[in-house]
Amino acid sequence: MIKRHAWQTSESQVTPEDVYKQRRSFLKLGGAAAAGSILAPYGYAQSWRTDEDPAPFEAATTYNNFYEFGMDKTDPAKYAHEMSVDPWSVKIEGMVEKPGSYNLEDILKWGDQEERIYRLRCVEAWSMVIPWVGYPLASLLKQVKPLSKAKYVVFKTLADRKQMRGMRSRFSLIDWPYIEGLTIEEAANPLTLLTFGMYGQTLPNQNGAPVRLVIPWKYGFKSIKSIVSIEFTNRQPRTTWQQLQPKEYGFYANVNPEVSHPRWSQARERRLPGGIFGAERIDTQMFNGYGEQVAHLYKGLDLTKNY
Numbered sequence: 001m002i003k004r005h006a007w008q009t010s011e012s013q014v015t016p017e018d019v020y021k022q023r024r025s026f027l028k029l030g031g032a033a034a035a036g037s038i039l040a041p042y043g044y045a046q047s048w049r050t051d052e053d054p055a056p057f058e059a060a061t062t063y064n065n066f067y068e069f070g071m072d073k074t075d076p077a078k079y080a081h082e083m084s085v086d087p088w089s090v091k092i093e094g095m096v097e098k099p100g101s102y103n104l105e106d107i108l109k110w111g112d113q114e115e116r117i118y119r120l121r122c123v124e125a126w127s128m129v130i131p132w133v134g135y136p137l138a139s140l141l142k143q144v145k146p147l148s149k150a151k152y153v154v155f156k157t158l159a160d161r162k163q164m165r166g167m168r169s170r171f172s173l174i175d176w177p178y179i180e181g182l183t184i185e186e187a188a189n190p191l192t193l194l195t196f197g198m199y200g201q202t203l204p205n206q207n208g209a210p211v212r213l214v215i216p217w218k219y220g221f222k223s224i225k226s227i228v229s230i231e232f233t234n235r236q237p238r239t240t241w242q243q244l245q246p247k248e249y250g251f252y253a254n255v256n257p258e259v260s261h262p263r264w265s266q267a268r269e270r271r272l273p274g275g276i277f278g279a280e281r282i283d284t285q286m287f288n289g290y291g292e293q294v295a296h297l298y299k300g301l302d303l304t305k306n307y
Ligand code: MTE
Pocket: 060, 063, 064, 065, 066, 067, 068, 120, 121, 122, 123, 157, 178, 206, 207, 208, 219, 220, 221, 222, 223, 224, 225, 226
């Protein structure tokens, strides 16, 4: 995993071996354009790929939501280093053939890591394009084998008041740990990425190290960070944002320009970072532009009620 030898360059010091090897193959093939050809065998080809420019690393790692470290967008970059991510293990629990506590090193081996350049659309009506590194959550499902009665997957973030100063704040309204959930079909969709890196490096702590989800067709709050538990169940969980404001945040949270947040429209978004004239305002796309891959999951479901 993370190899730190005195003789290594600073780049390889911060990069897990797998990601680093992969990065080198990207570099050989010439960057983002090449990522598509590596990924072509995946069948859904490159339709999820975007030609939009990724946000600079600096922007994606200094403007964050990670309430465990504070409410301000700059808090995670300031304080997430207080979280220790090595060693790390994830509990696989509930209706599954192979429950247990697994080390990150083992989990890293369960899939082939690839780069995915996705739009991340936050419910607050801003978005960024970010090159993530990870493998489809479907590969983890294949390893741990959910039972057929499992209909939902529930994810929990580390909750440690000693390491996470936002949890100690008296302004925090959240009932920790941060909880998210997906239907088993959403979890198995090839777009759902179990993510270990970004920009060809390991995830910085503020972006959810050492392992998070990225679900590009859903509002960003579904993309839960720093996961310590994955549970299989037959009951739809109540997620953190549903608990806080059930009228504003639903279980599905699919990006939908036609369903407004009660306090603002979701029809448009600010693409970050902006230039000197501020962020560009662009139209929000249904399912954040990934409808071809995911619309079938919601056939017959009233998306105005199931927001
Ligand atoms: N996960 C945890 N544990 N805590 C959080 O506060 N914020 C969510 C999501 N995952 C959050 C979280 C929200 S609202 C967004 S928009 C994305 O993380 C932001 O991810 P980024 O900071 O990597 O861009």
